[in-house]
Amino acid sequence: MMGLWEFLTVLILVFALFMLLAGIFTAYFGSGKSRMIGVALLVIGIVVGILWVVMGLDSVSVIDVDLSDVVWNAFLYILSGVLGALAAIGVFLVAIMKS
Helix, strand or coil, rough: CCHHHHHHHHHHHHHHHHHHHHHHHHHHHHHHHHHHHHCCCCHHHHHHHHHHHHHHHHHHHHHHCCCHHHHHHHHHHHHHHHHHHHHHHHHHHHHHHHC
C-alpha cells in the first residue's frame, strides 16, 4: 500500500508544480484574458501543492513514508525525464535542420 501513497504524492506534486509553471508562463507572456487564466493556474498550483503537503503530513506519518525522500526522488525523476526529452528534441531538431 505504501507504493500507492508514493504514487499519489508524486502525481499531485508534479501536477501542482506544472500548474504553477504554466501559470507563471501564461501570466507573464499572456495579455488580457489569458493573463487572468495564468494567474488562476498559478493559484491552483500553489493551493493544490500546499493542501497535499499539509493533508499528507498526518497520513504519511501513519503509513511510515518519508515525504522528503519521495519529493526528492520525484524531483530527480522529473529532472532526468526533462533532460532526456530535451536531448531527444535537440537530436530531432539537428536531424531536421541538417536535411
